Amino acid sequence: MNAKGYSGIPSELCHWITFLSKALPIRSIGTFIELLIGAMLTPTGFVADAYLMVNMRNHWTSYYKWLQHGKWSWLGLARQFARLVLACLRQHTVYLVIDDTLTLRATKKAPGSQIHHQHGNKANLAAYVLGQCWVSLAMVAKRTNGESVALPNLSRLMPSTGNTGKLIAANTLVRAIQGLLQGLKVYVLMDSWYMRRRVISANTRLGFSVIGQVRIDTRLYDLPLPRRHGELGRSRAK
Incomplete structure (x- = not known):
């Protein structure tokens, strides 16, 4: 050429x-x-x-x-990529995105391959599929034409056994690069699955702001009224 x-x-x-x-x-x-x-x-x-x-x-x-x-080191390379993105953006505000995705597999021999619920509701896929679940962390940048694009930085494969869940994985990915974000205003965007106390509290302790929609079954209520003397059953919720 x-x-x-x-x-x-x-x-x-x-x-x-x-x-x-x-x-x-x-x-x-x-x-x-x-x-x-x-x-x-x-x-x-x-x-x-x-x-x-x-x-x-x-x-x-x-x-x-x-x-x-x-x-x-995968982690060393990922941090180097994060440094490159931050150097190119030259912004005081950084947006991180946490989400999970499925990689379809034809065999259970692949690491972490198991049956998952296909919550994307794609018309050409079954409700339950065989594949690998990955939790990923991306950094949002803007193109020259003003459009935003998510640049994948780190991913973690969810094992088929053990106690490592997606919430723990999300916190681990953020901690991996949080040292590079000192002095910057950081917003962490995530869907309703990750809007739990474990993830929200971990990010706020780092000084990051969390943006997401809380699921209706995990929404916060006021503290319940104390039970009256001799009253049976659970305390009434306000």
Whole structure:
């Protein structure tokens, strides 16, 4: 491809990739760039599709082993991406978004794969589907045309066993980058599932403001009136 074919690529892209690469060991930078470029060229974002989009130097197993067992930090790379976004935004107000999504799977052998309720109510899917549940944290940025876009920063896979729930995962994701948000006004947007005391209190203790709609079955009431002497049953709610 000649130089004219690259006219649509922003000049900042090289700087951004270089900035992200600083969070990785030197021997991992080449592999990271190959997978990153491949992921940007494919609409799905899956590693297998990214591998097929670029003329990779190594065999598929090399990239699989690097992702699964490589000596580099996912968290360190995610924090580096957050630093890049904050440096580009240059704003005193930051909007974070917490939500969960399902990745459909055809087998239960996939990590964390189990039956989930498909609450998106999509017409072409059953009410219950087999897949992986991911809780994700994104940062909201504005494009040059004024439109807002959510930039995924961190995701956590919900295991099929254990006590790690989506509320705990949401708090963990926010704590992972909260140290980078010192001195900024932070708003955390979430849907009604996460509008619980555990999540709201954790974010307010960090000085963040929470925006969301509380579910009708978890709404707050005034303190009930005390029972009168000799009265049986529960206290009456005001």
